[in-house]
Amino acid sequence: MHHYGIIGYPLLHSFSAKYFNEKFKTEHIDAEYSLYPLDKGEWSNGERLKELLDTLDGFNVTLPYKQAVIPFLDRLDETAQAIGAVNVVYQRVGYNTDCLGFMDSIRPLLREFDRKALVLGTGGASKAACYGLRKLGVTPTLVSRHPQEGMLGYNELTEAVLNEYTVIVNCTPLGMLPDVDSCPEIPYEYISARHLLFDCVYNPEETLFLHKGKAQGATIRNGMEMLVGQAKAAWKIWTKCAKWAGQCTKDILDFKYI
Numbered sequence: 001m002h003h004y005g006i007i008g009y010p011l012l013h014s015f016s017a018k019y020f021n022e023k024f025k026t027e028h029i030d031a032e033y034s035l036y037p038l039d040k041g042e043w044s045n046g047e048r049l050k051e052l053l054d055t056l057d058g059f060n061v062t063l064p065y066k067q068a069v070i071p072f073l074d075r076l077d078e079t080a081q082a083i084g085a086v087n088v089v090y091q092r093v094g095y096n097t098d099c100l101g102f103m104d105s106i107r108p109l110l111r112e113f114d115r116k117a118l119v120l121g122t123g124g125a126s127k128a129a130c131y132g133l134r135k136l137g138v139t140p141t142l143v144s145r146h147p148q149e150g151m152l153g154y155n156e157l158t159e160a161v162l163n164e165y166t167v168i169v170n171c172t173p174l175g176m177l178p179d180v181d182s183c184p185e186i187p188y189e190y191i192s193a194r195h196l197l198f199d200c201v202y203n204p205e206e207t208l209f210l211h212k213g214k215a216q217g218a219t220i221r222n223g224m225e226m227l228v229g230q231a232k233a234a235w236k237i238w239t240k241c242a243k244w245a246g247q248c249t250k251d252i253l254d255f256k257y258i
Helices: 016-026 040-044 049-056 078-083 100-111 126-133 159-164 208-215 224-243
Strands: 002-008 031-035 058-061 088-090 093-095 116-120 139-144 167-170 196-199 219-221
Touching: 002 016, 002 049, 016 031, 016 224, 031 159, 031 208, 040 088, 078 093, 078 126, 093 126, 093 224, 100 196, 116 126, 116 159, 126 139, 126 167, 139 219, 159 196, 196 208, 208 219
Parallel strands: 002 031, 002 058, 116 139, 116 167, 167 196, 196 219
Antiparallel strands: 058 088, 088 093
16 A cells, blocks of 8 residues: 655644545545644654655645755755745655646736735745746735845835735735634735735635735635645646656656646
């Protein structure tokens, strides 16, 4: 039997186990997909992760480890290397399919005047979102509680800034189950019908971030399409890589891997 899974913390509401186990069953593949929640203590010395790398054929990576996993891998494919974050691993090779899921979901919503985006958060999801936005012709600016050069702080989000940036992407876990009463601290009173709010969180279906945006007339979308899109791409990587005995490159995948 082949073994796959997801690592991250917490994994209270993982979509992946049901999705991939149903795929294995439908495709008559002798494999199982399990959850591997790793808290900071288990992650700190890397022993548990090294054990999983030796045990699992492939796995997904979710917050907060999309960047922290990189030193434990043998190599990254060129997209993951460009982004600086990994959400899919197969035989110690890291990939990033978050950017594909994100681009496919947000692309139909972009309008002619959407040229600048605020990306809330600085973790692995934000790196994939920034990469995808650039590919779509939208210039991203990161927003952080501790801004560095080239970023904005939340206290800098004035009415003038929000008028300039019509796309806002939440890449923080704020609002995710069970913390449904939280949201990024942006001035929602300056949101209008010209704005597009995208939340990488998918559970609940409408986060407080999206709810407040919708109340101001904004177009909204949650992270479910992004999640399904990145999972489909992960499936193709795993099955193609397995079929080709690990000799997987972007050239043999049957989808355009950026």
